[in-house]
Amino acid sequence: MVFPGWELTRAIPSDVIIGLLSGQYKLYGGVIRWAAGTENAGQIVRHLVPAGAQLLNFVPGLNFIPGIVNSLQMSELKDVVKSNTVQLTQLSSQVGSLSQSTHQVLQFATGAAALSGLGLVISCVGFVAINNKLNAIDSKLKDIQKDVQAIQQFLASSERGKLFAALDSLLKLDKTPVEHRHTILHNARQTLTEINMRYRELLSSATTIEPAMAYEEYFVLTALAQIRCTAELGMLDVAQHEIQEANGIWQTQGRRIAKEILVGEYPERFLASDFVNSVSVSEFVEWLDFANEEVKGYVWVDDLRRKLDEAWYAKSWLPMMNGGSGLNKNIGIGLEKEQTMVMPALRKLIARSNVFEGYVAQYDLLVAQNLTPSKFEQKMVALPQSSVVEGYFILEPVSAPVEQVEQAPPKRFPFQRPLRPR
Structure with missing residues (x-):
């Protein structure tokens, strides 16, 4: 067993595939779990963990910020969307083939990671990965600061300096004496909490695409970094509460952005x-x-x-x-911007929504196993490479064996008469 109650498997069985197709189960990032409204809602059915380098510090994704994504990234994004659509279509016709069905689900999970710009497991979002991603986003934001005043003000904010200073201290954590790591994690957590509150305010007040998506990136990454600090400090119950809260805020704001800014009035x-x-x-x-x-x-x-x-x-x-509203209104930001800004942003938000939901389930798992994210990483790295299936470890929950006990005769109270056959 990987840890109590879980073991490695090399395929996703047909009953799970059918459950995904019927809506009984849903794939949230790297977690397959019972869908909302079902009898075991939220319970994990399978855990898909990227193996190798992807587990440690590689966060997939296109670092997409609307308005500054280049043509190559757009091409990649279209390929991912097309691939995921094809995978889902093929999945429905491949239920009879176990290996093919497993392949389709794993590819679909990979597509979700690419579209979301986040890893499929909590451990992927380590401090190195967060720092690298923020640096990539930062350089892109500078390309449009002259055109977008809100971005210019955002780049000049003091919070960004504090953020990168906190991340810099966390990057040196492995080289820091053990007796000082608690202090570094505690101080960084406090800084990240304060900064995340500011990005939460900016996100909730954003009314245009570019700032909204920039604030969304910073809100998500600072929240995940702060929560990881909490978990590494051993406060797993607190981390569990924090990821639930962050997910709730993100879902509210992500849907607001999608409805009011991206989908819009028409x-x-x-x-x-x-x-x-x-x-x-x-x-x-x-x-x-x-x-x-x-x-x-x-x-x-x-x-x-x-x-x-x-x-x-x-x-x-x-x-x-005729009295109709008509399709030929020619109202909006134009077809080109719809295709390069609105549509990719919607795809990213939906994928990120599922990944965020997956993180909530994963923190539930860490609490149940009493594991910090780094301890979880160590266990995954120690797994045999022979168990890897197309770049993933597939973890299956194992039910505890039911002990056979001899049934005692039913008790009869003094006032209870034995039943007589009619």
Whole structure:
């Protein structure tokens, strides 16, 4: 066993695949668990842990900030979206093949990691990875600070200096004498908590795409760094509470950004032919489910058709007199920016939502096992490479064996008469 109650397996069985397809289970980043509203909601069914270098300090992702993503990244992003769509389609037709189904799920998880810009496990989001990612984002933000005043003010804020100073001390933690590590973790945690509160305020007040997505990045990374400090200090119950709180705040703000800033007042525009090759209807309704925090699926399309009020047979020979809102409004930021800013941001938020939910489940696991993230890393690194399946360790929960005990005859109270057969 990897640790009590868990063991390695080399495949995802067909009943789990069917559960994913039926909605009984859901894949949250690297965690397959019972879906909300089911009898065992939240319970982990499988844990997918990236093996090797990915586990330590590599955080996948495109470092996407709308407006400054380059053409190469856009191409990669489109490939990931297309790949995930294909994987999901193939999954539904490959339930009979265990190895093929396992492959599809692992590839889908990898796609979620790339789209979210985060790792699939808590341990991936180590201090080195967070520092590297923030530096990459920082350099990109400087490219647009002249055009976006809010970004310029953000880059000049004193919090950023404190943030990188705290991360610098954490990067040297392994070289620090053991007796001083507690102090460094404690001081960094306090600094990161204060900074994260500031980014929370900025995130909740953002009303345009570029600042909103920049603040979102900094909020997430500072929250994860602060929570990891808490966990490494051994305060696992507190860390569990903090990740639940951070996830709740992120979900609220992520959905607000999606609904108010990205999807906006005219969601029906994505039904137009401009987007037919870049946004599938299934992806579109997923955006609406997320933004509105209401799972309606394809019913959204019917709702928008009623809103459009576009009759096939015109009631008047002049389109403007038909009374419909019409698809050809030509309102918004333009097709190019829709494709390079709005759509990638929506895809990232939805993927990040699932990964964040996965982190909550993982901290529950760490609490149950009484493991810090670094101890969890050590256990994963020590696992045999022969157990790796396409770059992943697949962990399966094992039920404790039920002891066979001899059943005693039922007790009978003095006033209870024995039952007589009729």
